[in-house]
Amino acid sequence: MVFGEEAFELEKNADGIFEIQTTKNRHYSKAVIISAGNGAFRPRKLEIEHADKYENTNLHYFVNNIESFRDKTVAICGGGDSAVDWALTLEPIAKKVYLIHRRPQFRAQEHSVHLLQESSVEIMTPFVPISVNGNDAFLTSVTLQEARKDNTLELDIDDFLINYGFSSSIGSMKKWGFEVQGNAVVVNSKMETTIPGVYAIGDIGTYSGKVKLIATGFGEAPIAVNNAMAYINPDTRVQPMHSTSLF
Ligand SMILES: Cc1cc2nc3c(=O)[nH]c(=O)nc-3n(C[C@H](O)[C@H](O)[C@H](O)COP(=O)(O)OP(=O)(O)OC[C@H]3O[C@@H](n4cnc5c(N)ncnc54)[C@H](O)[C@@H]3O)c2cc1C
Structure with a gap:
């Protein structure tokens, strides 16, 4: 075998x-x-230029070790159960958790969404990531654009977790x-x-x-x-x- x-x-x-x-x-x-x-x-990838460059460092499609997020600023992308569950799981461990979704509503279980709204997770909706920025090895920030609008903002982060499904x-x-x-x-x-x-x-x-x-x-x-x-x-x-x- x-x-x-x-x-x-x-x-x-x-x-x-x-x-x-x-x-x-x-x-x-x-x-x-x-x-x-x-x-x-296969995980659905983040279709942004240079995103693949950080796949071996701090852009993740899976969580292998929760402890590696301790005291980090983490941005999570996605609107389903995985994204919401990871946001809630990492909230007590990470320094700060952002949850980014292109729609105002989440497609997760009602109870999880309720817990999310009660949590310290900063919900960034409706936003989409448009660029990842960093040095040769590490991603250091992500630029978001409000869906169907022109305004953008930049989040300084330590880790970026993508939960776009499989x-x-x-x-x-x-x-x-x-x-x-x-x-x-x-x-x-x-x-x-x-x-x-x-x-x-x-x-x-x-x-x-x-x-x-x-x-x-x-x-x-x-x-x-x-x-x-x-x-x-x-x-x-x-x-x-x-x-x-x-x-
Ligand atoms: C949401 C859902 C609910 C379901 N509920 C039921 C139910 O209640 N009752 C029921 O009888 N059936 C149910 N089914 C159907 C059932 O899950 C499938 O019929 C069954 O799992 C098929 O088994 P399988 O071994 O053919 O494929 P899978 O269980 O899909 O296993 C295929 C394996 O092959 C691996 N693989 C794929 N490509 C490669 C490759 N190139 N090289 C090496 N490995 C590879 C995959 O990673 C996977 O591990 C459900 C299916 C879904 C999606």
């Missing part, structure tokens, strides 16, 4: 072995079963060579894609009448595994023996 790797390339060699390139390694297999759901999730995409898998329909991979009743030896199960696999549920994926897994075994070794029976028949 390998963890923390994203598969982005699949190739079949002349000897029939599949090569899977991930973000860290190259893996080899006689058959492949894809269970990638709706694809890899997007998922099967991305590079669309180029792996099998038939794709939208964000799903077309499979037959063996859960096999249009590339023999490559199977797709769970939300990523699609066929007429497909229902995306946990139980569906659970049922498709043994279909793919047993057919993959028969693909690798044609002498293997697709229908396995029942455990009740073993004794």
Whole structure:
């Protein structure tokens, strides 16, 4: 088992072995079963020039260690539950928390919004960030513009946390060579894609009448595994023996 790797390339060699390139390694297999759901999730990025420069220092899309925000001035961007929850979580730890949202209303739970209004978090609405400013290593301030107006203001901050949600995409898998329909991979009743030896199960696999549920994926897994075994070794029976028949 390998963890923390994203598969982005699949190739079949002349000897029939599949090569899977991930973000860290190259893996080899006689058959492949894809269970990638709706694809890899990525945070929606701040689409501002130079924002990516600070991703390794003080512009964050995730909170890894709450303590790193202690006594800092933190600006949080976003209007959903994550943004509001992080603002409330960091409020007692940080020196100052700003919450920036482009609309006057938040799409978070009513109770959380009530707590937010009672808190010391400074709510900056309706504002959007238009530039990040800093030196080569650290972002030191962010410029905000009032939505649909011209007035701007600059906030001096130590950390900038972006909570714009996540997007998922099967991305590079669309180029792996099998038939794709939208964000799903077309499979037959063996859960096999249009590339023999490559199977797709769970939300990523699609066929007429497909229902995306946990139980569906659970049922498709043994279909793919047993057919993959028969693909690798044609002498293997697709229908396995029942455990009740073993004794
Ligand atoms: C809000 C919501 C509520 C739901 N409620 C229910 C419910 O009540 N009952 C029910 O039965 N179903 C429910 N579902 C559907 C259910 O969650 C899915 O059918 C099920 O999780 C699909 O499982 P999966 O393993 O195919 O995909 P996922 O659970 O999405 O897992 C896919 C995994 O693959 C990883 N991955 C993606 N791309 C790559 C890559 N390139 N390389 C490596 N890893 C990758 C992802 O990070 C993820 O960990 C719900 C779905 C949603 C969105």
